Amino acid sequence: CLHKFFIKLCFRGSAIACVIGKNAAEYPDYFGKDIKAWIFDEDVNGKKLSEIVNTEHENVKYLPGIKIPSNVTAVPDIIQACKDADILVFVVPHQFVENVCKKLGGNVKPTAVAITLTKGLLPNKEGGIRLVSEEIKKHLKIEVSVLMGANLAKEVANNDFCEATIGCSDSVETGMMWKRLFHTENFQVTVVDDVVTVELCGALKNIIACAAGLSDGLGHGDNTKSAIIRLGFIEVMKFVECFYNVSNIKIFFESCGIADLIASCIGGRNLFMFIKPFPEVEKEVLKGQSAQGPMCAAEAAAMIKKAKLEAK
Amino acid sequence: CLHKFFIKLCFRGSAIACVIGKNAAEYPDYFGKDIKAWIFDEDVNGKKLSEIVNTEHENVKYLPGIKIPSNVTAVPDIIQACKDADILVFVVPHQFVENVCKKLGGNVKPTAVAITLTKGLLPNKEGGIRLVSEEIKKHLKIEVSVLMGANLAKEVANNDFCEATIGCSDSVETGMMWKRLFHTENFQVTVVDDVVTVELCGALKNIIACAAGLSDGLGHGDNTKSAIIRLGFIEVMKFVECFYNVSNIKIFFESCGIADLIASCIGGRNLFMFIKPFPEVEKEVLKGQSAQGPMCAAEAAAMIKKAKLEAK
Numbered sequence: 348c349l350h351k352f353f354i355k356l357c358f359r360g361s362a363i364a365c366v367i368g369k370n371a372a373e374y375p376d377y378f379g380k381d382i383k384a385w386i387f388d389e390d391v392n393g394k395k396l397s398e399i400v401n402t403e404h405e406n407v408k409y410l411p412g413i414k415i416p417s418n419v420t421a422v423p424d425i426i427q428a429c430k431d432a433d434i435l436v437f438v439v440p441h442q443f444v445e446n447v448c449k450k451l452g453g454n455v456k457p458t459a460v461a462i463t464l465t466k467g468l469l470p471n472k473e474g475g476i477r478l479v480s481e482e483i484k485k486h487l488k489i490e491v492s493v494l495m496g497a498n499l500a501k502e503v504a505n506n507d508f509c510e511a512t513i514g515c516s517d518s519v520e521t522g523m524m525w526k527r528l529f530h531t532e533n534f535q536v537t538v539v540d541d542v543v544t545v546e547l548c549g550a551l552k553n554i555i556a557c558a559a560g561l562s563d564g565l566g567h568g569d570n571t572k573s574a575i576i577r578l579g580f581i582e583v584m585k586f587v588e589c590f591y592n593v594s595n596i597k598i599f600f601e602s603c604g605i606a607d608l609i610a611s612c613i614g615g616r617n618l619f620m621f622i623k624p625f626p627e628v629e630k631e632v633l634k635g636q637s638a639q640g641p642m643c644a645a646e647a648a649a650m651i652k653k654a655k656l657e658a659k
Numbered sequence: 660c661l662h663k664f665f666i667k668l669c670f671r672g673s674a675i676a677c678v679i680g681k682n683a684a685e686y687p688d689y690f691g692k693d694i695k696a697w698i699f700d701e702d703v704n705g706k707k708l709s710e711i712v713n714t715e716h717e718n719v720k721y722l723p724g725i726k727i728p729s730n731v732t733a734v735p736d737i738i739q740a741c742k743d744a745d746i747l748v749f750v751v752p753h754q755f756v757e758n759v760c761k762k763l764g765g766n767v768k769p770t771a772v773a774i775t776l777t778k779g780l781l782p783n784k785e786g787g788i789r790l791v792s793e794e795i796k797k798h799l800k801i802e803v804s805v806l807m808g809a810n811l812a813k814e815v816a817n818n819d820f821c822e823a824t825i826g827c828s829d830s831v832e833t834g835m836m837w838k839r840l841f842h843t844e845n846f847q848v849t850v851v852d853d854v855v856t857v858e859l860c861g862a863l864k865n866i867i868a869c870a871a872g873l874s875d876g877l878g879h880g881d882n883t884k885s886a887i888i889r890l891g892f893i894e895v896m897k898f899v900e901c902f903y904n905v906s907n908i909k910i911f912f913e914s915c916g917i918a919d920l921i922a923s924c925i926g927g928r929n930l931f932m933f934i935k936p937f938p939e940v941e942k943e944v945l946k947g948q949s950a951q952g953p954m955c956a957a958e959a960a961a962m963i964k965k966a967k968l969e970a971k
């Protein structure tokens with residue numbers, strides 16, 4: 348079977364494109380030769396970013412210094428990028444997910460399978476949150492898996508040892524295909540069959556990271572921070588159990604659970620949100636990227652309050 | 660009922676003496692007025708440390724700048740300090756535990772209860788490890804509980820928010836007494852009925868902290884470190900299950916488990932063991948204190964090898 352890929356080449360997307368590109372080339376019997384990566388095009392020093400990626404094989408804006416495999420081609424048109432693809436890999440910042448899904452609806456193969464790497468939830472207009480995997484499924488009507496874990500793009504790109512958890516409720520074969528696509532010696536992938544818990548772990552940990560950042564900002568020490576991580580971890584488990592009716596404690600011991608939580612609380616984006624006022628930080632420290640924690644915290648808190656579960 | 664206390668005033672002991680002293684004064688119906696704290700006496704600027712503590716109410720050598728409550732009296736003679744005590748609190752560095760127990764054997768009330776705060780295991784001459792709580796019980800023939808958790812002395816003394824887990828297999832009343840003695844607004848105590856798992860969590864995490872230190876020393880990032888913490892955490896659970904036949908997964912979510920492990924891996928003593936060669940580090944960085952990780956790792960590895968459990 349020959350597959351094609353769809354990847355949004357944002358900062359993180361470039362790192363994962365390196366992994367996918369290498370693995371696709373390694374297993375030519377399983378994967379198609381060419382990987383099409385949708386790129387949100389922009390001007391960089393008077394040139395189009397897509398052209399730079401396709402000639403210099405480097406995302407000079409979001410992942411400078413790292414070579415992207417030559418079987419990855421940047422495509423600025425999203426419909427064109429996904430047409431005829433058997434495999435869709437979503438690495439879309441959460442605020443663009445809805446628009447991307449609307450554009451793609453009706454424009455992908457009905458037999459395609461998708462996986463999302465977005466760590467963040469979508470706020471509902473009437474309150475509460477939606478999972479990114481559910482949103483993609485709703486619009487594209489195809490099976491959606493998730494990949495989460497402690498694997499910051501820069502460290503993945505640098506070939507540092509990282510882990511990931513894939514939640515796949517589709518067939519065992521699809522799970523094995525995802526593992527073949529993502530697993531490398533330095534990027535160790537475990538596949539579990541619980542999409543919801545894996546995605547919620549990846550999204551809700553941002554709330555705990557905000558609290559850890561607040562603690563750092565107030566000058567508290569490592570023991571206080573460890574207590575916040577521990578108590579937050581238990582809150583996340585309770586939230587998943589109460590609102591999604593799943594109680595799969597083993598998943599919380601996977602990379603998507605405890606490891607991603609720790610990594611975010613000792614070095615993640617949300618941690619640095621509290622050094623200065625929010626808008627300044629987003630601009631200066633995060634260089635235009637956004638932190639999911641505050642929005643996620645507000646929505647989760649509203650859900651807990653509405654369900655009268657504050658004391659639980 | 661009136662109780663007396665025995666505390667070894669080492670660095671950590673001074674911090675916990677502040678907590679105990681305050682709580683004992685707060686509950687005069689439950690606890691005796693005077694707390695006797697055994698101190699390993701030494702000369703500090705030409706004066707005895709015990710005299711300095713008893714006049715200035717400060718352990719100027721191991722916890723300078725922190726006032727020790729006036730109901731705590733330093734006693735240089737260990738037999739004298741423990742005579743007639745109903746409650747014994749052990750805060751003895753692991754290398755002195757055996758000698759202290761031998762001296763005290765036959766010299767404490769048979770109705771006394773003890774608790775140990777030592778995070779470290781004792782190596783057996785014939786290989787393998789012994790629990791500190793078991794060692795005390797063997798010599799003193801009294802009930803022994805344990806207190807572990809992410810609560811570095813300095814942060815406890817500074818009144819930063821910390822947590823602790825007490826493992827108590829004695830009666831519920833003893834467990835409640837320990838909670839009353841240690842619990843404060845900023846030092847939150849949870850009591851569980853599994854002494855072995857709590858103590859093993861506190862001791863074995865030092866091995867993982869060594870690995871985390873090695874990763875830092877090699878220049879790896881936060882995701883690698885989180886993977887080490889996660890994989891090490893699972894190894895600790897397997898070790899406890901295999902060698903002590905207990906499988907109490909909830910304990911690992913207490914402060915003694917995941918929180919202490921995280922605190923040690925982001926700021927603990929064992930972490931700093933790998934910046935320079937061992938003897939230099941122990942002298943310069945740890946200022947004469949010892950790190951339990953390397954010894955503990957060697958003994959645990961030997962046990963695993965002997966039992967042919969490497970692949971598990």
